[in-house]
Amino acid sequence: MAVTIQRTHTPVGDEAWQVTGHAAVRGLLDDDRLGRSHRTPETAARTGESALFGGPLGDFDTEFADHARMRALLQPHFSPRRMRALAPRVEELTTRLLDDLAEQGPPADLHAALAVPLPVLVICELLGVPYDDRDQFRAWTDDIGNTRDGARSQRALGELFAYGQELVARKRDEPGDDVLSRLCATGGMTDPEIAGLGMALLFAGHETTVVRIGMGALLLLSNPEQWQALVHDPGLVPNTVEEILRTATKSGGTGLPRYARTELEYDGAAIHTGDLVLLNLSSANHDPEVFPEPERVDVTRPAGPHLTFGHGARYCLGAPLARIELGAVFTQLPRRFPGLRLAVDPAEVRLREDTLTGGLVELPVRW
Incomplete structure (x- = not known):
């Protein structure tokens, strides 16, 4: 049996x-017994220099209650009904961007x-953030996710929070008619809490x-x-979306960080309180016991239980x-x-190597 946890x-x-493997990560x-907070965050192991994501988050004593409260406040704004109502607008925005791409003509950068x-x-x-501010908040979010420059990340986090x-x-x-306005009207949250949650979203x-x-x-x-295959069969779009979600997890990354809240043993490993545990989603999503030929991109693959969105x-x-x-995107683009x-x-x-999420620098295409 493959080792699922190692130093x-x-x-x-x-x-x-x-931690690797689908069953273990799931x-x-x-x-x-694991969480995002740490009893002594200043001594905790870190995954990188990002101010927001490189180390512990939250209050150790209230983490789970805080998370449940925030989730309950947000859930109505991401309900199936609200998301279905948003779908036609997403289609419209996609069409407009593809119209612009067609007018520009090849070659083009599909990323940009x-x-x-x-x-x-x-x-x-959705949030009620001015689109005209996009260059500024994109720069801040880029810097916040920077895994190599802690001062840059910390500065950007402060500036985004102030914004x-x-x-x-x-x-x-x-x-x-937006999430930030509705959170303000709902009550139960301070303005700094709404600002912090809104900018995280x-x-x-x-x-x-x-x-x-x-x-x-x-x-x-x-x-x-x-x-x-996708061009000739639009019915493959749902499978394609799940295959993209499965395969496009950042490979080579450290994994989702968690901290042990107590002593525990897992698969023969003695994990001590405060230890950093990295849950490797890419490994889980490429587990051959769950996804046959996992390295192969296959838009006909039946949707499987990938862990891209967690569990x-x-x-x-x-x-x-x-x-x-x-x-x-993957309905309109092939058409x-x-x-x-x-x-x-x-x-x-x-590919971008200096940010938490990875991704592309550019994607040059022709047609």
Whole structure:
């Protein structure tokens, strides 16, 4: 039987446990013996220099209660009904961006033309963030996710939070039909809490989907037979979306960080209180016991239980929105540009190595 947990070192040299394999990762994702907080955060092992994601988050004593409270406040804003109501607008925005791409003509950068602007447009409308501010908050979110420069990440986090507080103050004076305005009206949260939560949603709600759209397109165009299968059979879109979600998890990353809240033993490993445990989603999503020939991109593969959105109590609230956006892109893109192809060799496509989420620098295409 393969070893599912072993000692490793993070990119900054700290010791950690690396967990691999679908069953192990799935089980520990929903194990309340692990959490995101740490009793003494200043001494905790770190995965990188990112101020928001490189180390512990939250209050050790109240973490689970805080998480349940925030999730309960957010759940109504990401309900199936609200997401279904948003779907036509996502389709409309996708069409507009593809119209612009067609007008521009080849060659083009699909990353800049579609993968970046669509999730940004959607999350701005959902939260009530001015789209005109996109360059500024994109720069902040890029810096916050920087895994190598702690000072840069900390500075950007402070600036994004200050921006969020200004937005909340504006929503108090001039509410709109958006999540930030509704959170202000709901009560039960302070303005700093709304600002912090809103800016976390801004980051999570666009950055990961930017990556999935870009990497998904790269995977399909690097496997032309898969692209053509999608071109000829639009019924494959749902499977394609799940295959992209499964395969486009960042490979080579450290994994989702968790900290042991107590002494525990797992698969023969004695994990001590406070130890850093890294849950490797990429490994889980490429487990051959769950996904036959896992390295092969296959748009006909039946949707399997990938763990891209997590599992259990921390399952991503934004999962339905991400699926709507990916579905819109990979329905319209093959229909509008059936002859789409990479303009460079796949090996020449540059990937981002300095950010938490990874993704592409650009995606040159022709048609």
